Amino acid sequence: MKLQSIQALRGVAALLVVLMHLRVLEAKSIADNGLSEPGIIGGLFTNGYAGVDLFFVISGFIMVYVTRNTAPGARAAIEFLFARITRIYPVWWAFAGAVTLYMIAAYGLPADNADWANATGGQPAASYLLKSFLLIPQSEFPILNVGWTLIHEVYFYLVFTLLLLAPRGWLPALLAGWAVIVTAGALLGLSSHNATNLVTLIFHPMTLEFLLGAAAGLAVTNGLVWRSGLLTLLATLWLLIALGYQGEETVFLLEWGRVFWFGLPAALLVYAAAGLDFENRHIWLFPALAGALVMIALYLLTGADGTSSEEARRAATLLTVTVGGVAMLIIIWFGWLLGQGAPERLNRTRSFFRHLLNGAVKLGDWSFALYLSHLIVLSALRLVFGMLGRSDALAPLFRLGHPGLMDNLVFAVTGLVLTLLTSWLSYRMYEQPLTILFGRLRKTMFHRDQPQPAPA
Template sequence: MQDKRTFLRIQILRFIAAAVVVAYHAQITTISYFGGDDPYRVLELGVYGVDLFFVISGFIIVFIGSSRETTASVFVKRRVERIVPMYWIMTAATFALTHIPGLARNEVSGPGHLLQSLLFMSWVNGPETYPVLNVGWTLEYEVLFYAVAAASMALTKRAWATAAFVMLALVLSGRGTSFFLQNPIMIEFVFGMTIGTFLYDRRLFPWMLLGCVLVLLTLPMSGAAWRVWAFGVPSAALVSLAIYADFRKPYAGFVLPELGNASYSIYLVHVIAISCVCKVASVVMPNLSTAIGVPVISLFAIAVGYLCYRLIERNLLRVLGRRRRKAALVTNPPVHAE
């Protein structure tokens, strides 16, 4: 098993994925406030940073499930600790901010929508329905993937094969539809898992790869399927190259991996940060150039996200980790020799 530090370039890719999503949202929000055309058209591709996130998630789940979180109960506890508290905090903050008079620009959410968002269930309202914190739609896919992985770990001996089969079967049953439970984008988690099995379960790897290829070739070329071909497959190649590079030569830098550690906070916080700074700037600098505003606002959002990571997320994880360890000691006290 490889030490977690081996995969620092995966952490860098996590930051890159978050940063391009931030830049994409900064551009469309800045234009909505200040007008004009897209100053940086390449940033329109930033929306596909999500595809890179999904591939990385698939790989990480096999990595941690094969080395540290080897039981379903531990897996679930740590996944909940990792994603739920920060998401709930940011969702509650977004809900509160949208109810401040004069601040929200769109229709505000009601208590029912808030509850669905907190439970990762806003997708039940149909396509094009987003949670209170709009980027949370990706977390709803993550939670679905975690649930499938956890159930597979608890019920079967070949957890990764079972989880991949379920995800691929759901996609295949949808025939290219964009409906949540059948969206081809879920194949990207299996891409990452396939990469993971190459390292941790080599006998399973060719079957995982064959399953991905067969499902991809079988799907009609819908818009959702095209996204997987155009951005999911290259994302899988990029993750594979990053892992290969880490095996060839360990990454020696600190800044980019540290920003990768903060990528979750950056991803969750950036929507609020961008909206707030644009609201203020529209009052104090109503003629702000979008060409200047987009990079400045993007950097501001990343900085705010990093501060939230240092001040909130890290401390939350530290406290929750201590509580889990204390609970484990109470349940399974150490045996001392007489």
């Protein structure tokens, strides 16, 4: 059973990160041009890095869900690890390799000059690249910096593989024990806002987000589904409140703060959305989406973002969550009225929503490629805008910071279209064929000894 709501949330998580980086690169280009106008992307997307927290929660949920019928033992554990490793590394190597080739072209070989030293933090280039490609913690971000999250993912996979060796009934206690160990180590000062070595990786509080997702997975797979529609609405409001109210990034935020601000509402949202999948009540996603879009647009119109004063963020958040909540209620009320008086129109609405959900699911399918490719695409686009913007004739369209919104709008729309197109092509032409190939290889390796059903 493919969990459509969860897959759609993967797409939402990736888009949050894309929009955040689009905003950052837009602001850098405006500054490089010696201008100071605000970018077109702001508001809640200032804190779009919360998409990573949502990713981690989804990852924990999926690990529990896909192994719900797995028998304990070494064979099943190794098969699980094989499936996850072949899902991550080949795609990562493609994009990390592209950045490596760019750096070789830009900085030259041998990799012993100042530019390479600046990129590697003074480490030998060979060691830095090896750790980057293997996703091993080190003092600097990997060659493609979004890969820092994959270092955490690989760690999650390795530990969860060990948990699969034990009887399934032990899993709740083992996950709870893991949470206690992480919490204790972090409180003892063994963590850091960046996982620069094995110790800081093991005790990083963001692991608790993975465990929150695993707890949601345990609840759902054991049939503990409660008020999924209502909880989806409340979790959506909670997460948007966190996105709106959270301000300056601090060391606390990058460790424990992310768990409290974003991990908890993300876990509730994943639990509720999975419940909608199990109960086939996806229609509840429609008022959640409507309320979210109203809140995002209204918060943007207030002019507040993560850099605004606490008072401004609080006022904007209170206003937008109130209006967003009312919008959700209006959608539910109209849905009820249509169901009572014009059920045929409601059915046509359901058909439209089904197409919308299918589109979001496809975006979720592309989400890994989208996450890995977007910085490459947007950075290249920024260079193109920088070159074209030098021309006064082209300045209204390509010189970011030029008076008016046209330059900002062109950059934002072009950036989104190109990143989506790149992720779709990467998924269809590289990631999906590899997934099929490794899926067949996994069946050959781990299921060839199983008896085949007799022909009909």
